[in-house]
Amino acid sequence: MVKPDGVQRGLVGEVIDRLAKKGIQLVALKMMQVSPELAGRHYGEHQGKPFYDSLIAFITSGPVVAMVWEGDDVVAITRRLIGDTDPREALPGTIRGDLALFTGNNLVHGSDSPESAGREIALFFDESEICRYRLVLDDWVYGL
């Protein structure tokens, strides 16, 4: 997901570009306003933490771009491309390392396990919104 700061800063294209160039496949995408209720379900694991209220306020502060990406090991790969939660610690070359400065406003969300990916995709998308298609590029990315 590109968070509200990424949308406001004009970085939606940059984030998509970095993920697509790695070779993973975009299968769903939409811009949407996250409701407080959806935010609470999405970030349920963080309930009770000191930053929870500001996290919910931030993620509901403007539209986000929610996406589903597929590929071998896609969760680990996207987490590595995104970089550390604290953008000051995130390595150069990562999305947060190159483009963000502050933990609250760290531009992107990426699911942290296949299980949370499944849970989060179901929160944000209908099954009918997921596009199943053969990516011709796969032959060149993964080998013929």
Ligand code: DAT
């Ligand atoms: P990530 O987004 O890297 O998966 P997370 O799941 O631990 O990180 O936390 C979710 C978001 O909450 C994170 O992107 C920014 C915010 N956050 C996490 N830890 C924080 C902290 N110590 N202070 C302020 N915000 C924090």
Ligand code: MG
């Ligand atoms: Mg997380």
